[in-house]
Amino acid sequence: MNAQINRITFDPLICHGKPCIRGLRYPVEMILELLASGMSHEEIRADYADLEPEDLFACLAYAARTTRVQAVLPE
Numbered sequence: 001m002n003a004q005i006n007r008i009t010f011d012p013l014i015c016h017g018k019p020c021i022r023g024l025r026y027p028v029e030m031i032l033e034l035l036a037s038g039m040s041h042e043e044i045r046a047d048y049a050d051l052e053p054e055d056l057f058a059c060l061a062y063a064a065r066t067t068r069v070q071a072v073l074p075e
Contacts, residue, residue: 005065007058019062021055031059 009023019028026048034044041056 004054004058004061007055008062021051021058024050026051026055028059028062031056032063035060 007022008019008028009021010017010019011023014020014023015025015027020026021028021031031044031051035041035056041053044056045051045053
């Protein structure tokens with residue numbers, strides 16, 4: 001999974017420093033929203049031809065890593 005996450009980059013000059021794919025102007029957030037809307041990997045890659053299959057998996061791996069918590073407490 002580390003190799004996948006290395007595809008996620010941070011640059012204050014690109015998308016205001018949001019996590020993006022390989023320094024491209026594709027924020028991880030946008031890709032996750034597309035996946036959550038039901039778009040398939042193939043549909044996303046058809047719309048964004050410079051994305052690679054590994055990029056989409058990197059977004060999922062990044063999201064999984066950022067949501068790791070010890071516990072969720074009720075309010």
